[in-house]
Amino acid sequence: MKKLYIVLILVFAANTIKAQNKDTAAADKLYISLEYVDAAEAYKKLVDDGKGSPYVYSQLAESYYNMFNYKEAAKWYAKVIETQQEAEVYYKYAQMLKADGKYEEANKQMGTFAAKAPNDQRAIEFKKDPNYLPKLRSQQKLYDLKNLNINSDKADFGAVLTNDNHLYFASARSKGRKKYGWNEEPFLDLYSSVMSGDGVFGEPQPVGEINSKFHDGPATISADGNTMYFASESFKEKEFVKDKKNNLRQGQVYIFKATKDGEKWGNIKEVSFNNKTYSVSNPSLSKDGKTLYFSSDMPGGQGGIDIWKVAVSGDGTYGTPENLGKKINTEGNESFPSITDDNKLFFSSDGRKGFGGLDVFMIDTDKDNEAKNVGLPVNSPKDDFAFSFNTAKNIGFFSSNRDGNDNLYIATPVCSVDVITTVKDALTGKALSNASVAILDNKKNIIETKTTNMDGIVVYTVDCDKEYSVQVTNDGYEGNVFPVAKTRGGKVDIAANLQPIEKIIDKEVVVLNDIFFEFNKSNVTKEGAYELDKLIQVMVKYPNMEILVKSHTDNRGSDQYNLSLSDRRAKSTVQYILSKGVSKTRISGKGYGESEPNISCTDCTEEQHAQNRRSEFLIVKQ
The missing domain is CATH 2.120.10.30 (TolB, C-terminal domain)
Incomplete structure (x- = not known):
């Protein structure tokens, strides 16, 4: 019904009247009156009676096209192109094939249309990108x-x-x-x-x-x-x-x-x-x-x-x-x-x-x-x-x-936010291309990782009203994590300025953010791995450097248990560093249990306990 407001209330047949004859007169009048249902039936009867012709096939195709009966329209357009060469017929045929999900065949007919009407804007756009559908399907949902x-x-x-x-x-x-x-x-x-x-x-x-x-x-x-x-x-x-x-x-x-x-x-x-x-x-x-x-x-x-x-x-x-x-x-x-x-x-x-x-x-x-x-x-x-x-x-x-x-x-x-992250050298302001930028959800799970372009930019599209963070690393620089606050759509610009990796060396210590461990566990967490990767970068830059890993626990548990747990944590940390190709002659670890707390407390809070579950990195040899 909506096509009423795309075309005229009453129109003449799209094809030339030359092909009309006394056999088609009744059907033609129905078609001219836009009574497409009855017109199609009348033209179909002519075909059944052996009076089909290129004109009748064309009128059937047009009748079904105007009713958006795409299966019947495509069927009769296939007959029409056997004898008619008008470009628009191929275009309409392609439209009906697409409506039926037959995209490969539709593209074939569009190719013929483009060859017959090369200056038509529809043909020009098609030739620019004939296989556009996969991109259209993967377009962000709006x-x-x-x-x-x-x-x-x-x-x-x-x-x-x-x-x-x-x-x-x-x-x-x-x-x-x-x-x-x-x-x-x-x-x-x-x-x-x-x-x-x-x-x-x-x-x-x-x-x-x-x-x-x-x-x-x-x-x-x-x-x-x-x-x-x-x-x-x-x-x-x-x-x-x-x-x-x-x-x-x-x-x-x-x-x-x-x-x-x-x-x-x-x-x-x-x-x-x-x-x-x-x-x-x-x-x-x-x-x-x-x-x-x-x-x-x-x-x-x-x-x-x-x-x-x-x-x-x-x-x-x-x-x-x-x-x-x-x-x-x-x-x-x-x-x-x-x-x-x-x-x-x-x-x-x-x-x-x-x-x-x-x-x-x-x-x-x-x-x-x-x-x-x-x-x-x-x-x-x-x-x-x-x-x-x-x-x-x-x-x-x-x-x-x-x-x-x-x-x-x-x-x-669908509410979305564009998180535009620009990565630069914090000292020179130079854009850093090929930097790794990961977008994380509010539970620190990595959603996706991309690399920056020549301008040091990465864009992520995320949901509204949710907190995110971007985790940025680049060879020769200290990686960092930048928070992305909740917002109601639009865009958020994140200036991710990275310090050269030398900045984390402080006299006899490599200063990392705390390598925290979960309660009663010794495995390296993903947050800990991110920090340890900074240490590895330093050791690659300084091939003679040797490191002692000191691991500590909170004060829950016996002294002996905590000493054993901290030693396992130190060994776990060393194993992670060794897994990245660092020689075992350059890295060692020792557990100190609860003997050297970062925060001295008796009835410690969960946060204080977490601060005491840590590792430290001493430079034994520069």
Whole structure:
């Protein structure tokens, strides 16, 4: 149903009429009237009766394409390319194959499309990176999603949440409405549902004063809640073009404006840039109310349906519509624009690199950058569209036919933080490339390790509201650990300035952070190993240096037990250093039990006990 607002209310067949004949006349009239369900049946009967032809195959493919029956569409496009060589046929065929998850075959058809239309922007982008899908699949997840509880068994799409918690959307759920031949569903109405404080949506109610006997919706609401722009039909204004040959009236999608009158919407007027020779639809109003975004097939675009914007003045008049250009639009279809309060524009496209069908894209209009596919799980091999986002409530909505019907979904942002670590020499300020940077969770578990680039930088993307730390090492430098505080998104800059390794030598001692041991244990912990690696670096730099490891315990346990435990800890420490290639003639260890406490105490705290469980490193020979 959503394709109603991508194409015209009534359109002529996409193929030339030359191939029509008396056998196809009835089916052609159904197709021209957008009654694709019945048209497909009529064309299929012609095939069954032995009257199939390249024209009939093409009409079948187009009928199923417009219904997004991707399996049947792909089946008939395969027949079409046996005789037709138009580039766009290969593009549509590839789209349907992608929707069916047949990416390898889709790429083959895209290759043919690119060869036939080398200057098409879609072909150019495809040739730049034909195997883009693995990267798209591995893209960082931006949203969690769930099915909205107010969906019906008919088309529901185009949801926008107002600041007063009203969710407006278009739906074909009305059982009292006549059916639309496109997909045999009732005509669209505009509905609203109230969101409660716990995020539950109430029973949707039709917006009676907006709805008519024609298609109505979707809509956009001003920030103050007093102005609505919504899509409907030109027939509402008795505006259409007559097709005398087929005895049809060709209508368009129009945009209308309504204002709040108490609890009702009234004063409904069409906008001045409506035109009975092209459609304008899917309105979205900026926060300040001065810019209206919409989709249209009006002249002057990039091809297909494009996204446009128009200035809205204080007196209610409109400027000249402006095409958003190649940064947004392609030779394919771009539709369902939605502008957020912080000027991020979401839109759907079938002309950009995606998973199949329509995909949702986003671009920050305040920055000169490229539109970005929002990735999984919002996008899928099917049609994903009409993404809107309420920044004040930090919640989004989109529509998809991934389950066979146009349904509404909630999109909740996955909160993330970019931890940008820059490693430098603390004395010279020189950036240190190839330094090892590990990101650790709040339990000191290493999540991942990377090496710095030429500028000494590593970037990690982590969850919001969690404490982390980065552990940094580099040959010739004292490693260090830098805390990363909790934050609610955005980025955190960590200045990881490392001291040259000589800094830990203090006369006759190599000064390390304490090598703590767990209670009653002698194994080297991961924190201890990190510190011992500094000692190893010093011993590598000074090949004649010899070290005595003195190991100590806390005062729990007998003197003899503690002496034995400390000796095991000393030997464990020595064994770790030997495992790194240091000669055993250069390292020795001895346990001192509880005889030399770091902190003298009788009723020691756990922290004091931990301070006494330590190792010291004496330089026996420089």
